[in-house]
Amino acid sequence: METIQSYKCPCCGDALTFLGEKLHCESCGNDFALEDMQHLNEAEGKANSASKYDWEHYEPRSYEDNSEIDLANYNCPSCGAEITGDDTLGSTVCPYCGQSTIVKGQFEGTLRPDYIIPFKIDKKAALAYFEQDAKKAPFLPDAFKNKKKIEEMAGVYVPFWMFDCDCNASISYDAQRITRWSDSNYDYSKTDYYTLFRSGRVGFTNIPVDGSKKADDAYMEAVEPYNYEDAVEFSGVYLAGYLADKYDVSAQESIDRANERVTNSTISLFSSTTAGYDIVMPKNSSVNFSNGKIRYSLLPVWMLNIKYMDKMYSFAINGQTGKVVGEYPIDNGKKWSYFAKTAAIIYGAAAAIAWFLLH
Template identity: 40%
Template sequence: MAEQSVLAYNCPECGGSMVFNPNKGKMQCEYCDSLFTREEVEKYFAEKEQKMADRDAGKDWGEEESSMKGYNCSSCGAELIADQNTAVIRCPYCGNQTIAPTQFTGALKPDYVVPFAFDKKAAIEKYKEYYNKRFLLPKDFTVSSKIEEIQGVYVPFWLFNGTVDAEGKYEAYDSKTDGDYVIRDYYDSERAGKMGFTNVPADASVRMQDSLMDSIEPYNFDALETFTTAYLPGFLAEKFDVKEDDDRSRAEKRIEETVKEKLHDTLDHTGFDVKDEKVDIHFNETRYALLPVWMLTTNWNGKSWTFAMNGQTGKFTGDLPVSGLKLGLLSAVTFIATFIIGSMIIG
């Protein structure tokens, strides 16, 4: 119990330090401003401890294991999980039918899932709509006849949580024109702040192209549900094969860019030069989640074409071969915190 009261000072949301807010009568996170009662924090850590103990004891899936089947694609090596009654004939990643059932060997059980928001019929309709509107593929590329083969895949993701301490020094300026002259007023600006971040995603699948995934993001993580196998029937889930630590640098890059953007947004001038910037990221708990994607992979002209649709929002990508996809924008980072800014304007 004594241990728990120490842990209780860390924010369940982002891991930041918490202080007691006497006005609200609650614990408040210094990074993301989340409020919790002491009971809520203690309950959170008790549950977390139980989960860790279950994992250590190998009780990941428990009873549920007997209702699951494993599959291996001998062509691309994808390891998939499906419900006992879900027929799997085709690999969603490479489109090959060289997929064989294997023993389900208790993999790490996901913490969370974003459920599919629409069924296969609706997904097919969305594909068709897309083709009718703007499809510019060669005539003999008969993807339309293959649309029925789309598969709902839960793609494994790591969701990173933590806090950031950031500071920057800038030479900001305001420009105005006066006849033939451009007049610039310069300001020495300093910015510093703390932020909490939750659910910064990085996909944990080797086969899922990062560029493809990036272009169907973002997902809305308000819809995250605690994972149970009840979400699986009719769908495939891939086992993660990128470890948490190997994905961290991808998340770091996203966080750093977003934090810098936030700092720059607070510079209220027409322009600025960066003199110095420091972004200190502290990772806290990482969550393992499955995110829904409708996938269709088909071969044409010796090339593999992959089409993907966000199973939550319907956002679609697929008019280019995978290799030519543009990198998506870093739009999926959701910071839950308001930025606390200390600023100084000199001169």
């Protein structure tokens, strides 16, 4: 026996009955063409289907010593960070906690990245970017501008997992278009309701996911974007003068975040095609990945930690673009002094206006 296909009214949700050449809703009185309802059901079925993710299994490669540069392992006794760096680096402050001098040890090997984006901004330029950004911070304490602390900024290659994939997506939306008009007696408003469907294929390359537990994910994502055209095959020579963190979040552990970033980017991209409506709300979405590839990379970040009033303030600066990310402290004395001066000026101006009006 064939399965009987039933349809629900897209306006009120009640069951539709076939009447003449149309599907009719007894509840709200709307009529719909059978062909339109078939297309609607098909689109809703795609948008309601489960998302599928297909990522390849990443096989890590061991680092091979090609005598490119003498490396050493560095350990922070405070936060436990394990970092690789140039053997010639002197005493330095941990880029993650900023509280201890990291201890140099014998190089024990690490996993070899697939590629690296070399530092394009040296320390002098990174300091200039930070100082310029700090000028925009309101009521910045003078003690926070300590040159000695600022110059403890360290260049770190942060580990990232890079994800590429092809994406097929189907997304449905509830939308509204509101029309308003008036006459001499009343204001009117009419709301038209729509169901929108978007489907298509989009490719993603170099979706980054932070591979370090010690690096703040919010900071590492905020410091993006990078220009991946500057990426080159990894060579140890790029580590000269810098530190390189070892990943402690595996590729497999990063997949959930990659799925979230790709899905959110796809929904955002499709939403940009729904212009012309006053309100658009995503309803259902199905996002399927294929040809998923994973690579291991090192991206350049200047890191700075400054302690002020028993709180550590951390900053990250994109080592390629100079973009600064971080939270600045506020000097409450400066803030209240500013407001007091502003209030005095306003009060004085008001008093002058009042005197002028009375005389």
